[in-house]
Amino acid sequence: MVDAVTTATATDRTTAGRTAMATNFETFLSLLTAQLKNQDPLSPVDSNQFTSQLTQMSGVEQQLLTNDLLTSLLSAQQSGGLSGAANYIGKDTTAAWSAMKLDGGQATWSYELAADAATADLEVLDGGGRVVWSGPAPDRTEGTHDFTWDGKTSAGGQLADGGVYTLKVTAKTGADETIDSQTLIRGRITGVELYNGEPYLTVGNSILPLSTVIALQERATTTTPVGTA
Template identity: 65%
Template sequence: MVEAVTSNTATSRINAGSTMLASNFETFLSLLTAQLRNQDPLSPVDSNQFTAQLTQMAGVEQQLLTNELLKSMLSAQGVGGLNEAANYIGKDATAVWSATKVKDGEATWSYELGANATSARLQILNSAGAVVWEGDAPNKTTGVHDFTWDGGTEDGVYTLKITAKDAAGKALDAQVLTRGRISGVEMYDGEAYLTVGNSILPLSTVIALEEARTSNTATS
């Protein structure tokens, strides 16, 4: 599996690389100075070799400057991402996200069906991945539907899953959504996360944004 590179991990790698380059740079200068000091006057360092060594030294110095520039760019990117995401506060969002917290014994999701389904089964899993409830979806027609579960006797994060089939038993396109008003923005590991209802989800999962409506009621 390829490790995802975030701004934090990238900065860490740049810092490590800069430390190594700086150490090599100092070592190179020391060796070059010692070489010039102790060279045989009757057989001095070849000018071409000396020029090549100076070119290498300049390359190391340029890499150090490049690393500092990359760090500055990553830092600015993080601040810019937070400022940009903050513009979404107050808007109504729809995200492909299935995890939410139970509040007052309830948890609310939405689900979308790509076509009319003959069967549509919902499952709710707790944070340990165990199924704590399952049953038929209340609406099996094409489109987006809301679903509220009132069996959350224990606080925590729960995840909704859906499986839908047509009359021939063929699987239908279906996905779980989180919908609601964006009330906050946070940065985690260089990525912007939004607070939508009782969910905290990555900005990258948002598929729709709308101007906030005066009333944001949902049916289940």
């Protein structure tokens, strides 16, 4: 893993650095050639100085080769990340993520409560962080529950498909103490993509980072009993 910068950023910087060094390398060769051609026959270039210049030239060339190797390693890392994430396709997942696209007039999330709640409220927020819908949670008991939003605002208007929304849950005890809760995305993984070198999974109408996955399981298959003659 590259922690300080993303793989894509590192690759861009490496490419830019190589271009700059290659230009300097060519300029260095041109200057050195011109120096040798135009040196005073009665006062040739000092051998020690000439050796030093050749050493510098070799160092620049080695730097270029090292950068090429680094670029190859970064590309391999990206490919490996995508290949590894592809192994999750077809599995059922649970992710601690809340961004969901409204599609077909609905968006479905799950929410988890750490304990039974006296009150539990849900809020749907748009991309600007504004609350477009709010209401009581359909289930206030401890555990994980599903919630499907029909795309309507609290005022009754219908929002168009394509917008990305997030769900926020707030739960409290009878003593008005906050209960731990979180929003989840649950469903089947149908695809993987790379964004800035990080693998993302497609789950329903959501695209979420692989790092947000908290559970995976094989998708259940239904078998039809074979009848006897």
